[in-house]
Amino acid sequence: MIGVMDDDTVDRLRRVPSRLLAMANGHADRLVGGGLSGVGAHRWHFAVLATLADGGPASQAELSRRTGIYRSDMVAVLNELEQHGYVRRAPDPDDRRRNVISVTGAGERRLRELDALVTALQDELLAPLSKAERERLVDLLARLVSHHGGMPA
Amino acid sequence: MIGVMDDDTVDRLRRVPSRLLAMANGHADRLVGGGLSGVGAHRWHFAVLATLADGGPASQAELSRRTGIYRSDMVAVLNELEQHGYVRRAPDPDDRRRNVISVTGAGERRLRELDALVTALQDELLAPLSKAERERLVDLLARLVSHHGGMPA
């Protein structure tokens, strides 16, 4: 991650938005990544499970689009989820290129567990901000992201 | 099959702060990284030049601390900057372990060029936000970063 500099040094770098984003993202990554790996999970697992739970069964390519995970990486993620019984892969009878991915009961339980953990980690991440400030931050970031096209092309 | 879902569930992923941070950072990276590479530069070059210009000559280790760039990576960055004549490496007479790094005239010109470019890129990054909103975003991010302050272990 990008480190933090001395507090009394006022240089122009300190307020460059892209740099602040990189630093904040670094901390968030360590927090969330560390927390999830502590229970043998990965952010990708959470993203896929949550997407499936919210939008219903979908093909791998569709999941890729919704989560922003490349479909080449999606394979491994689904392998792991399937291996743990959190997810089911079934051939789509209407389109034999596709697999229909759906969550299992165990997957739903796992998602609830991960969801609670992720929520707690967000809370830790945003600790210095009030509730209103957190909402403002989320709102500003969401507007940035959606302005730049949301998901990877 | 689309049932009724509450908004929390629908937006579960889209509003997770760490995720928004990652996406926003991704876009920022592409923008700034792309823009800088277009003029044969790198964010690290800008960071080092700006730090030197603002804080005066410093050792490599000191530069590492101020910029957050690992001192192992700093070597290559300074090699490149030195090769282009933007920076000078001189042995520190008071501590023969150290190199004193200082900006050259060409380095100052290069910094001005990069600074203008980076500023323009920040502007593009923050395009959807008003001036007041940009300040709020920077402020919120800065508080996050400083709260989780500290160098990598």
Next chain:
DNA sequence: CTAGATTGTTAGTCCCACTAACGCAAGCCC
């Protein structure tokens, strides 16, 4: 039917934060 797009998959690239270890020099503390 043919040409082109899409799907799942394998493989591999590139970049970046980060670690390990080295030889050397400085600053201790007795």
Next chain:
DNA sequence: GGGCTTGCGTTAGTGGGACTAACAATCTAG
């Protein structure tokens, strides 16, 4: 002085995440 610890610059290498290339199978449009 002599030993010990710490900091320095440097080289090499790890690990993970974003991303691309290519392929066989399949679907879709013209």
